[in-house]
Amino acid sequence: MIVWIASYPKSGNTWVRSFLTNYLSKNKNFDFSQLNKISRFPRKELYDDLNINFKNFNDIASNWITMQEYINLKNETIYLKTHNAMVTVNNSKFTNSNNTLGFIYLVRDPRDIILSYSSHLGISLEETFELMKYDLSYEVKTRENLKEVLLGSWSSNYNSWKSFKSVKGLIVKYEDLVTKTEDSFVKIIKYLEKISNLKFDLDKLKKCIINTNFDTLKKLETEKGFNERGKNIFFRKGKVGDWKENLDHKIIKKIEEIFYKEMKELGYL
Numbered sequence: 001m002i003v004w005i006a007s008y009p010k011s012g013n014t015w016v017r018s019f020l021t022n023y024l025s026k027n028k029n030f031d032f033s034q035l036n037k038i039s040r041f042p043r044k045e046l047y048d049d050l051n052i053n054f055k056n057f058n059d060i061a062s063n064w065i066t067m068q069e070y071i072n073l074k075n076e077t078i079y080l081k082t083h084n085a086m087v088t089v090n091n092s093k094f095t096n097s098n099n100t101l102g103f104i105y106l107v108r109d110p111r112d113i114i115l116s117y118s119s120h121l122g123i124s125l126e127e128t129f130e131l132m133k134y135d136l137s138y139e140v141k142t143r144e145n146l147k148e149v150l151l152g153s154w155s156s157n158y159n160s161w162k163s164f165k166s167v168k169g170l171i172v173k174y175e176d177l178v179t180k181t182e183d184s185f186v187k188i189i190k191y192l193e194k195i196s197n198l199k200f201d202l203d204k205l206k207k208c209i210i211n212t213n214f215d216t217l218k219k220l221e222t223e224k225g226f227n228e229r230g231k232n233i234f235f236r237k238g239k240v241g242d243w244k245e246n247l248d249h250k251i252i253k254k255i256e257e258i259f260y261k262e263m264k265e266l267g268y269l
Contacts, residue, residue, distance in 0.1 A: 001101035002068060003196065005038060005081045008157045009139065010116040011108035012174040017081055018212040019185060023204060024079075030211040038079040042067060042148055057138070057147040061089040068099040077101060077196045083139055085152040086160040097166040102195040104188060105161040108174035109268045110154045110255050111243035125251055133258050155262045168195065173266065178240050185209055 005020070007013040014035075021034040046067045047054040054060060071078055086094050110132060118128040121140055131137045132154045139149035151157055162171060170191040176184045185205055192198040210216075243252065256269060263269045 001072060002078050002080055002095070002099055003101050003192065004041075004095070004103035005079060005106070006086070006103050006161055007083060007106035008108070008113065008151060008154050009083050010113050010120060012106040012172075012177050013081055013083070015177065015212065015214070015217070016104065016106060016172075016188070017079075018217060019208050020079065020188070022208045022211050023189065024198075028207070028211075030208075030216070038081050041080040041082045041084070046070065054148065055146065057150070058090060060148060061094075061150075062092045064092055064094050065096065065099065068095060072099055077198070082149070083151055083157075084149045085157045086164045087150060087152065089150070100167050102167050102191070103161060103164070103169040104191070105158070105169060105171045106174055106177075107158050107171060107266060109240075109243070109266075110259055110263070111247055111252060111268075112174075112240065113154065114251065114255065115242055115246055125248065129251060129254060132255075155259050158262055175240050181209055181213075182206065 017038045021037040022030040137151045138147040193200045
């Protein structure tokens with residue numbers, strides 16, 4: 001059964017994947033090859049195995065469940081990363097309780113996301129804001145401009161997973177990962193212990209936090225590269241509240257107006 005590591009882009013997904021793959025690994029140290037234990041969904045290997053036309057988003061969406069049933073033939077806990085909203089397209093649900101054991105959803109202040117996502121995509125803040133507010137926004141792919149992942153807006157992505165009540169999920173704020181790191185990862189591992197056979201080990205957890213802290217990941221990218229980077233360095237700042245110094249007031253106002261309800265709910269306003 002699948003456990004999703006889900007989020008809007010630039011919300012801590014890669015950090016949590018790094019920590020979790022290191023926790024699952026027998027290797028004491030971390031390197032980016034361990035991320036293969038938590039692959040992205042959907043992905044090319046599934047298209048090839050199931051003869052899915054990856055150039056047609058409707059074909060991808062109509063096969064979401066088929067791909068997950070194929071993955072679950074292994075009859076074990078499978079961790080997958082996704083930025084897809086938990087949506088239904090032409091009567092095809094992104095996932096269901098038959099294929100999903102649980103999910104960890106990472107959410108981050110959209111005022112910080114826009115700075116990081118703009119750098120990642122290599123586009124202006126205004127262009128990034130248009131992506132973040134549009135309910136039919138797709139993840140931007142450089143290869144052939146493919147539409148594989150339906151993000152939705154920042155708010156609709158968050159609300160879609162928050163509203164997925166068919167299984168028990170866990171919502172974690174990026175800001176808590178930064179300011180309450182050990183408590184947040186304890187919460188994650190204890191959640192996984194409840195829904196799967198993963199065992200809680202505090203000493204191991206503490207070592208994995210050190211192995212995958214932001215500075216370590218940034219150093220790894222600088223020294224060895226990172227195949228998930230965009231136009232610029234992937235591990236840019238990882239800072240909470242960077243928007244206060246580096247985001248134009250007009251864009252701040254637009255973000256706070258359009259995402260007011262969710263930002264208020266999450267304590268960002």
